[in-house]
Each structure stands twice: as structure tokens, then as C-alpha cells.
Amino acid sequence: MAFIELNNVVKNYAKGSEVVHVLQDLNLSLEAGDFLALMGPSGSGKSTLLNLIGGIDQPTAGRVVVAGSELGSMSSSQLAKWRSESIGFVFQFYNLLPFLTAQRNVELPLLLTNLNGSQRKENAMTALRTVSLDDRAKHKPGELSGGQQQRVAIARAIVADPQILVCDEPTGDLDRQSAQEILALLEILNEQFKKTIIMVTHDPLAAEHAKNILHLDKGVLVESGQTEVAT
């Protein structure tokens, strides 16, 4: 079985009396260490698919197996624990807590571990160093640029050392320069730190940083070949 495997996944949303069919009989399998770019028009279900893989939403039908866990059979608190250990999330709008410093934002996931205060702080600083922002540890999000905030968000995503990073348009709100930095960082995390990355993007240039690209259209996956062969 593949590292991430979706079999015959269906996702519908009930909107009042109407049913929105978002994903239809979707199959996907990804190996560990992959870096997948997921593209597709707005409303095609990219975020929905990401949410299913990240264990923050459940499929209407079908099976989602990620890193050996069958997500459909887990309770909400089991899923929460699983997410804290296995997945790092990066969002388009960073989603940092505005009243906490960069360091404390990064430390947040470690509150769910058994680490003591000084270990948590140390790990948070290590993660900030990885994204080259250790000199901004005491700054609050409001005092950082968009690109810097996204790097803090990436530090938060990797601080608990998950195997998988799930990124929903991580460069969607950034200028070209900052976007390049983020993408370079994701490549390092994929190649050196062996993170499996799934990234939603609208930007073909961003997608080129990935090892594979998939297109989602009206809830159906369309293969579009490999961009470059991994070394």
C-alpha cells in the first residue's frame, strides 16, 4: 500500500436541501518523499481533497489511508492527535495567532507533546533557524512581512517533525520574490528533510518546483505528467 492512498473517495456537502458533489470517485496514491502540486480551477475541490488527506474532514464515501492510518475509522480526538503527530499545515493566509510572538506561534504544536518548557523553546528556535527567522523570534505577526509570516507558519508546521506537509496555496498571497523563497524552502524540506509535500497552487511556476503535478477538474483527477525526474 502506498504512503498516501485514496480509494473511491466521494465528498458531498449538503447546502440546505441541495447536495454539492465536490469529489467524485477519486483515486490517488502517493509515495513517501513525493512533492505533489495540485492544480485546478477555483471550486474544483482542491482544498477539499487536501482537508481529507490532512484529516480535518471526513469523506462521504471511500477510504483515506495516510501514513498507515485509516482516517475514516478514527474519532475526532484520535484524528486531532494523529494530525498533531503526522501532518504540518501551511495556509494561504499564514493563520498565525496575532497575539503571540513568532517563537510562541511555532511552539504551539509542542504544547501537545511531553516536552518541557525549555525543550519546547529550543525546538521552536531550531525550526525558526531552519526558515532563517531566528532573529525575529520575539516579533509578533503584525511586525513581519507576508513572506516572513509564511516562513513562521512553515516553522510551525515542521516543529513537531511530521512526515507530511499539506500546503494550501502557500504562495497565493505573496509577491514573486517571497514566493520563490517559500518554494525553495519547501524543496529543501522535501529533499533534505524527506517531508512528503502536497501543495495546492494556481501558479504554474510554483508547480514546477514540485516533482509531480496533478490537475483536479470538477472533482476528477487528471494526470499531467512529471515535471522533472527526482534525483
Place this chain on the structure above:
Amino acid sequence: MTGVGFVWKNLYRKKTRTFLTFFCLFIAFLLYVALGSIAVVFSLDTVSGELGANRLQTSAKYSMIDDIPKRYVDEISQLDGVELVTHMSWFGGYYQEPSNMLVTFPVDPSTFFRVYPEYEISDEHLTAFLETRRGMVAPIETVERYQWKVGDIIPIGSDIYAQKDGNYTWEFELVGYYTPSQEGMSAVLLQFDYFEEANAFGPGSVGWLAIQIADPELAPELAQKIDSMYINSSDPVRTATESESNRQFLAQYGNITLMMSGILLAVFFTILLVCANTMAQAFRERIAELGVLKTIGFNDFRLGFWMLSEAILLSVLPAIFGVVFGMGLLMAVGSSGAAAMFVPTPPMPVLLSTAASSLALAAGLGVLVGAIPALSTTRMTIVDAMHA
């Protein structure tokens, strides 16, 4: 940073709003402790207690500060089951300045100390009181406070009674003192005979009667009998046991306990709304954040618990300050002589139990106000939070 730190930082992030809510609750709990303790004191039988069980009080039916005819003393004395009747009048006295208020009653010394054995007086002072036309006795504390000496002529002003020449300042000779055997007995006692002949309204009236009865069991029956004797006269009366009539007396002053309860209820209803509003806003502002925290892996229960803790902190912290300040205030007022006349200082156990009930109330308020945001936090799904 820990969970506690996180809750704390959350509380602190809207400083003005948190401060205003705190201040509101601080004032409310200060009022609660101050008024609450006093209300308890008013409802306690601090003066009479057990001793009053065999005493009835008879006063004018419609207002306890009205007079009743003095002949009632003799008439009631004739009744079966009545051992002794004495009478008192409200003099409204003060020493030198109206602010030096004294609780002052003209009494009949020959019966008063027999009906009220808890006023302990030596035979020598009692004899002097009986034999001195302008005699007066005071509790030992009052004598010491004003540095009076036995034999001094003391000017006592009255808010109610002038002498026949129109002068409101009376002169009495201090012939002795008594030792109160209970907290709260502080009346200065005047010779009634002199008061009766010298006051401008003339003789024949007394304020109220204290009736010593043989058997406390018969109290209700006797009280009814006395009231019915005068029901069709021009001066009907109302008779009750002493503790009951103390309560009625206090009730005349605007029904203090009820009034205080009313105020407190209004205050708490208001702060309930204030707190509920603060927490509801806090929740609404944080829906997206809560979604992020859930995504990271904080489980529903923990986040709900944090929300609830925040609400409890929001109400318990200012309550602690309010309680401490309220207690301090009461003790400060209680130790200043003049004000202590009007505001009885609650005894320590009353204060402590009021403090404990305040904190319990604050915690309850926190739970009440935090319950809905906490439940909503628990139930909210990540997908909904992100779409909000």
C-alpha cells in the same frame, strides 16, 4: 508557554474590554460583600437571641415609632401568663453633636432591669438610678468613650422631644453604668418619670412595651389576646416576640434586606449580561483561530476547556479584588465610631461566609457565561471554522 499561559494571553489581548469587564465585576462584588454582609447582620438576632424567647414586644399597630397610652402597662400586667411589663420610649438622643448619636430610651428603672437581665447593673447603681430624679445610666463603653464620671451632669440632645420651655437639650445626671452581656447593647437609659413630666408633649404616653411572660409556648396566644384588647380603640397595637419585632422594626426602615437583595439582583443581572457579551465577542473573533488550533491538533475538549477557564478567570479574578476591598471597607467603617451606629460591622464568620459565597457566585457566573462559547468551541468543525 503553557495552557494556562495561553488562556491568560487570550484574556489580555483586548486590554480595554477586559479591563472594563473586570472593573464592572470588581464594583459588583465589592457591593455584594458590603451589602450582603450587612443584610445578614440585619437578619440575625444579634441582640435578643435566646433571651428574647420569653419576651413580647407591643407597639403601635401601624407605626412602631408612634406612641401608645401608658395605661396599657397596667392593663396588660393584669393578664394571666404575664409576669412583668416595662416600657421604653424613643428619645433620639445625641451627646453634644448630632453626629455623636446615642441610642437613648427613657425607661422605668424599677421594672426595666428585671425584664432585661442581660443589662447587668450593680445594686448600688440601680438604687441610685431609682432614687435620682434626673438619673441616667449608660453602657460602660459609652461612659469610657466620652470619659464621663459618675455624678457628672450630661447634656443629652433629642431629635424628638423638647422640654416644656422649648429647649431640645436635656440634662441628666450620670448615676451609674451597666455592663452589656451581649454585643450590640448600647442604649443610654434615662429616668422616665422626669422625662414624662418635663417633655413638651405632656404625660401619659410611652413608646413601646416589653412584656415578660411565664411560658414562651404561650407567646402567640398572649400576643393575639393583647392585640384584640385594643383592636377597636383609638390606639390599636401589634404584639410579637422580640426577635420578630426587631425584624419588623428594621423592616420599617425601607425594608433594608429586601431592598439590598433587589439592588444585588439588578447588579448581578447586569454583570451577567456584560460578561456574556464579552465572552460572546471573544468567541466570535476567534472562530478562525480556533479552527487553526484544531487543525494543529488541539482537541475539541481542550479548547472548550480553555474557553471555559477564560470565562471563569474573567469573573473570579475581579471578584477576589472586590471581596478583599469590600471586607476592608466594612472593617474600616466598623472601626469608626459614628458610622458604626448605622452600619453594623458584620462579625468575622459572617464576613468570611459572604466572601466564600461571593467567590462561589463568581465561579458560577463564569461557568454560566462560559458554557455556550465553550460548547460552541467543542462542536465547531474545522471546515466550518475556516469558511466562517
